[in-house]
Amino acid sequence: MKKFFSIFLLASVAFLLQATVVDQSTALQLVKSLYGERADSVNYYVGSVEKYVNKYYSPVNTDEAASIDWLSGSDEKWLIAVDEQPLLRWGHDCSYFYIPKEVDSSKEIPHFRVKGSLIPHSLKLQCAEKNIALNLPHRAMRLAQASGFKPLESNPAATDTKVIILMGNDGINYWQYDWDMCSQIYQLFTQKYLISKDNINIFASDGGNNLNHDLDFDGSNENVQEATLDNLYNFFKSMSKESVEKKHVFVFYIGGSLVGENYLNAEFTFDDRIPAIYVKEWFREMPNNIFSLLICCSQSEGLQEVIQGENMVITTDNNSIRSDSRTSNAEFLRYWIDAMAGVDRSSGASLGNEADTNLDGKVTMKEAFNYSAYNASYPSYNNPTCVSTPKKLADELAFNNSDLPSRFYSLYIRDNEQDKGDNTSTGLVTWNSPDIWVRNNADGFENQSSQPLNKQDEIYVYVRVNNAGPAEYQHDNKQVDLFWKPKTLGLGNDSLYFSLDSWLGTQPLTTSISPQGSLINEFVCHMPKSLLNSSDIVGDVLPFDLMAIIAPPNETDTFDFPEGTDPVLGPESKNVAVNRMTVIDPTLGKTMVRKNGTQLEPYQRTTLPISIMNPKTGTQSYSIEVMADKPSKDHNAFTNSNIALKVGDDLHNAWIAGGGQSQDVDIDKTDGTAFVLKGTDSKIQNILLPQGKMFDAKLVFDFKMISASEDGEHVFHLLLKDAGGNIVDAESFKYLFKSATGTGTISGPGIVVTNNADEGCALEATNVAPESECQWYDPSASLISEGKKVVLGTDFKTGEYLLATTNKPNGTTEFVTTTLNGTNSILSVSPNPVGNQANVTLALPAKQGSAIRLTSVSQSQPAIELALVPGEKSCILDTSSLTAGAYVVNLLVNGDVADSVQVIKK
Structure with a gap:
C-alpha cells in the first residue's frame, strides 16, 4: 500500500x-x-x-x-x-x-x-x-x-523559440525535485508547444549526480551539458544578438547553488555553481523585448542582481522547497504553466490552502505568485497588494502557439527568514508607474505603505539600523536617509534594491544599490558621523560608496546640506562652505573651493578614467598612491580623504575600496617621493572581473586639504598601482593645487582645440577674464606656454593638457583640461576592404600641389592619381576596374609622400 x-x-x-x-x-x-x-x-x-x-x-x-x-x-x-x-x-x-x-x-x-x-x-x-x-x-x-495541440508543421512559433535551462546543485536531499521541474519544463515545450529538442539547451551542475536523464520518458537520455565555466562561456558567447533577435527566448534557473550566496565576491572555480556573471553580460547585450525569464530556486541570493530590466523575473526564493513546504516551488511552476495555457480551474480545484480556495476561472500570474509565497511559509506576502507589478497581470498572460507575449514583468519575493541572532533589514523599492512601493521587512513588515509619486517629488526611504554593537554607535537617531531623484520617469521599469545589515560591532555596514536602466541620476545618503568615520567600516562597501553616487552632474543641481548638517563634519560644517557634491570629469574641467588659513577645505572630487584587463584571475589587489612634485616646508595635509574604484555601470559591484578616516599626511618629503595617502587603508581589494575581459573604470578621489600657507603651489600625481607595484594607467592623473584668497566655487574657462594646415594643432582658452593669466601644462606636467593660446604644431605629445587661469583682482585660480589623442595620420580610406570605389578623407585641408595616388603593392596594376583642389578634404577613387589584392593610397604634396594607407581590394 x-x-x-x-x-x-x-x-x-x-x-x-x-x-x-x-x-x-x-x-x-x-x-x-x-x-x-x-x-x-x-x-x-x-x-x-x-x-x-x-x-x-x-x-x-x-x-x-x-x-x-x-x-x-x-x-x-x-x-x-x-x-x-x-x-x-x-x-x-x-x-x-x-x-x-x-x-x-x-x-x-x-x-x-x-x-x-x-x-x-x-x-x-x-x-x-x-x-x-x-x-x-x-x-x-x-x-x-x-492545450490546443497542433502538428509541428502548423506551429510557426516552434522554430522561433529558444529554451535555456540552467540547473544548480540543491544538495543530496533536493536535487530530485530540480530534475522533476526540469522535466516539466522540457515536456511543456517539446510536447505541448512542439519546440524542437535542438532548440533546448540544458546545463546542470553535476554535484556528483548523473547528468543523463530521460526527461520526456521516450527511452533516450537528453543532451544535458555540465554547467562548467567553459561550457557556459562558450555557449553564451555563441548566442549573438543577431542569432536570437527574432526568436522567443525562455531562460529557466532551477536549483540552490545556482550562483552561490555571495556570487559577486566568489571565484567561479566550482562546478556546482552557475557563473551568473556570464549570463548577466549576455543579457545586457540582448534585446529586452524577447526574453521571458523564470527563476525557480531554493537559494536565489543575488539573482535579482543578475536579471534586470523589463524581463520576467519570478523567484520563490529561500526555503521555498525545503522541509514541510518543499512542494511549493513545483506547484508554483505548474500554476505558471496553467496561466500560460489559459487553463480553466473549477471552483473545487483547491490545493488545500485557505488562501487558495477562490481560484476559479483562469489561473493568473498574480494568483500563482501569491500561492507560492504563501505556501513557502511567508503569510505576510499573502496580501495581493504585496505583489509589486507595473500593471494588472490577470488574464494578460494567455499563451498560444503563434503569438508569444512580447515581454513579461518583474516580480520579486525577497526572503528575510534568518536565524534569530542575525538581525537583517532589507527593502525593495520598485516603480509602479506612478505609484511606488516601499518595503522594510526588519522584524516583519515595518513599513507597508504605498503612496502616489509625482514627477517632482523626492523619494525618502528610511532604513533603520538597530542599536547594537559598541556604545559609541548607539544613537537615538541612527538611520540612513536615502534620497532618489530621477531626472526622468520611466514607464514602470525603474527599480532600486537596497539592503542594510544591522550594525554589530565590526560587522560591515553594507548597502547595495542596484538601479534598473539608466534613469537614476542622483542618489543621496545621510549617515551619522560616528558611522561614517568609523575605522570598523571595512570590506567592499564603505560610506563613500554612498557618497560616490550622491553627486548631481553639474553645479546647478548641487544638493546643499543645511548649515550644520554635513554627515561627515556634523555641527562643524557651519564653519565650512560645503560644496562636495559636484562630479568632476577630467576631460571637462575641475572645480576648486578655497579657504584661507587652517580652515578645513571642503571635499573635492575628481575621476580618472582607466582600463583594467584581467586575463587570468577574478580577484586583483590595487593600491592608491599620491606623488608630490616637490618638497614643502609648509604643513599641507589631506584629511578625511576617500578613494574608490568604479568598475562598469553596475553599482552592486562598483565601489571597492578600503578605508576609514584618513590621517593627516605631511608633504614635507624629498622631490618625487611617493606617499600613500592613507597607509594600508588605501589598498583597493577584491575587484571581481570576468577573465579575459577589458573593463572601463573610473578612479574616484574625494579629498579635503588643510593648508597653512597662502602662496604654496604643488602638483600631486594620483596613481593606481596593481599588486606588483605597476601603474595601471600609463598616464597618471595630475591635479594642481594653488593657494589663493577668496572663497566659493570657481568655474567657467574652457579649451578649444583647432587643427589647420598652417599651425597644425593649437589650444585656445575661452571664457576667461581679460585680466587673467593663463598657463599651459603638457602631459608631463611641464609648463610649456603662457597666454590664451598655445600652438603645438603637428608633432606634439598625446595625453592630457592642463590650463591654469589666475584672476589677478581676487587671486582665484581655475583649472580645466583637455585630452589630445594625437594621431599623426592625416589620410583615411573607407571602406577597407574597398569595393567599386574608395572614399578618401583628409584630417586637414589639402594644400596647393596635393594629390591622391593609388598603387598596387605588387606593381601589377597601373597607378591611379587624382589631383586635389586646395582646401579640399575628401575625394572618391573609382576602383571598379582593379583586381583583388593589396594596394597603397598615398597623399602627395608637391610630389612627396605626406601620408599613406594600405587597403585591400575585394
Whole structure:
C-alpha cells in the first residue's frame, strides 16, 4: 500500500503519447513499451480515479475527504503505473495515463501521462500536499483538453523559440525535485508547444549526480551539458544578438547553488555553481523585448542582481522547497504553466490552502505568485497588494502557439527568514508607474505603505539600523536617509534594491544599490558621523560608496546640506562652505573651493578614467598612491580623504575600496617621493572581473586639504598601482593645487582645440577674464606656454593638457583640461576592404600641389592619381576596374609622400 500511497507527492505537466490499449488485458503491453526491461518491477492499475483512491487511500480529515468527493463520479479510465525500481537514486517513477471514456479501438488512442516522484523520508504527507496529488489526474486532463495541440508543421512559433535551462546543485536531499521541474519544463515545450529538442539547451551542475536523464520518458537520455565555466562561456558567447533577435527566448534557473550566496565576491572555480556573471553580460547585450525569464530556486541570493530590466523575473526564493513546504516551488511552476495555457480551474480545484480556495476561472500570474509565497511559509506576502507589478497581470498572460507575449514583468519575493541572532533589514523599492512601493521587512513588515509619486517629488526611504554593537554607535537617531531623484520617469521599469545589515560591532555596514536602466541620476545618503568615520567600516562597501553616487552632474543641481548638517563634519560644517557634491570629469574641467588659513577645505572630487584587463584571475589587489612634485616646508595635509574604484555601470559591484578616516599626511618629503595617502587603508581589494575581459573604470578621489600657507603651489600625481607595484594607467592623473584668497566655487574657462594646415594643432582658452593669466601644462606636467593660446604644431605629445587661469583682482585660480589623442595620420580610406570605389578623407585641408595616388603593392596594376583642389578634404577613387589584392593610397604634396594607407581590394 505504501508504494501506491506515495505516488501522491508531486504533480507534473501532461503530455501526449500514443497507445493502442485501453483495457486490463492489454495494459501490460503498454507498460512494457514504456518501461522496457523494467516492466516486471512495475505495478499498474486500470480503473476510475474514485475506485483507485478508495482502494489505496483513506482520508484522515474532512479536507482530504472533500477532495476525494470532488473526484468521485468520474468513470474515466486511468492506467496508473508505479516503478518499484528507482530510476534515480532518490525517487520512483510514478505515472498517470488518462484514457478517454469513449475511444475508437481501431485507431491509435491518445492518452495523457503525468510523471511524479517521491522522496522516501517524506512519506508523512501534509494535507496540502495530499490534495495537490489528488488533483493531479484532473489537472492533467484539463491541461490536455485546453492545450490546443497542433502538428509541428502548423506551429510557426516552434522554430522561433529558444529554451535555456540552467540547473544548480540543491544538495543530496533536493536535487530530485530540480530534475522533476526540469522535466516539466522540457515536456511543456517539446510536447505541448512542439519546440524542437535542438532548440533546448540544458546545463546542470553535476554535484556528483548523473547528468543523463530521460526527461520526456521516450527511452533516450537528453543532451544535458555540465554547467562548467567553459561550457557556459562558450555557449553564451555563441548566442549573438543577431542569432536570437527574432526568436522567443525562455531562460529557466532551477536549483540552490545556482550562483552561490555571495556570487559577486566568489571565484567561479566550482562546478556546482552557475557563473551568473556570464549570463548577466549576455543579457545586457540582448534585446529586452524577447526574453521571458523564470527563476525557480531554493537559494536565489543575488539573482535579482543578475536579471534586470523589463524581463520576467519570478523567484520563490529561500526555503521555498525545503522541509514541510518543499512542494511549493513545483506547484508554483505548474500554476505558471496553467496561466500560460489559459487553463480553466473549477471552483473545487483547491490545493488545500485557505488562501487558495477562490481560484476559479483562469489561473493568473498574480494568483500563482501569491500561492507560492504563501505556501513557502511567508503569510505576510499573502496580501495581493504585496505583489509589486507595473500593471494588472490577470488574464494578460494567455499563451498560444503563434503569438508569444512580447515581454513579461518583474516580480520579486525577497526572503528575510534568518536565524534569530542575525538581525537583517532589507527593502525593495520598485516603480509602479506612478505609484511606488516601499518595503522594510526588519522584524516583519515595518513599513507597508504605498503612496502616489509625482514627477517632482523626492523619494525618502528610511532604513533603520538597530542599536547594537559598541556604545559609541548607539544613537537615538541612527538611520540612513536615502534620497532618489530621477531626472526622468520611466514607464514602470525603474527599480532600486537596497539592503542594510544591522550594525554589530565590526560587522560591515553594507548597502547595495542596484538601479534598473539608466534613469537614476542622483542618489543621496545621510549617515551619522560616528558611522561614517568609523575605522570598523571595512570590506567592499564603505560610506563613500554612498557618497560616490550622491553627486548631481553639474553645479546647478548641487544638493546643499543645511548649515550644520554635513554627515561627515556634523555641527562643524557651519564653519565650512560645503560644496562636495559636484562630479568632476577630467576631460571637462575641475572645480576648486578655497579657504584661507587652517580652515578645513571642503571635499573635492575628481575621476580618472582607466582600463583594467584581467586575463587570468577574478580577484586583483590595487593600491592608491599620491606623488608630490616637490618638497614643502609648509604643513599641507589631506584629511578625511576617500578613494574608490568604479568598475562598469553596475553599482552592486562598483565601489571597492578600503578605508576609514584618513590621517593627516605631511608633504614635507624629498622631490618625487611617493606617499600613500592613507597607509594600508588605501589598498583597493577584491575587484571581481570576468577573465579575459577589458573593463572601463573610473578612479574616484574625494579629498579635503588643510593648508597653512597662502602662496604654496604643488602638483600631486594620483596613481593606481596593481599588486606588483605597476601603474595601471600609463598616464597618471595630475591635479594642481594653488593657494589663493577668496572663497566659493570657481568655474567657467574652457579649451578649444583647432587643427589647420598652417599651425597644425593649437589650444585656445575661452571664457576667461581679460585680466587673467593663463598657463599651459603638457602631459608631463611641464609648463610649456603662457597666454590664451598655445600652438603645438603637428608633432606634439598625446595625453592630457592642463590650463591654469589666475584672476589677478581676487587671486582665484581655475583649472580645466583637455585630452589630445594625437594621431599623426592625416589620410583615411573607407571602406577597407574597398569595393567599386574608395572614399578618401583628409584630417586637414589639402594644400596647393596635393594629390591622391593609388598603387598596387605588387606593381601589377597601373597607378591611379587624382589631383586635389586646395582646401579640399575628401575625394572618391573609382576602383571598379582593379583586381583583388593589396594596394597603397598615398597623399602627395608637391610630389612627396605626406601620408599613406594600405587597403585591400575585394
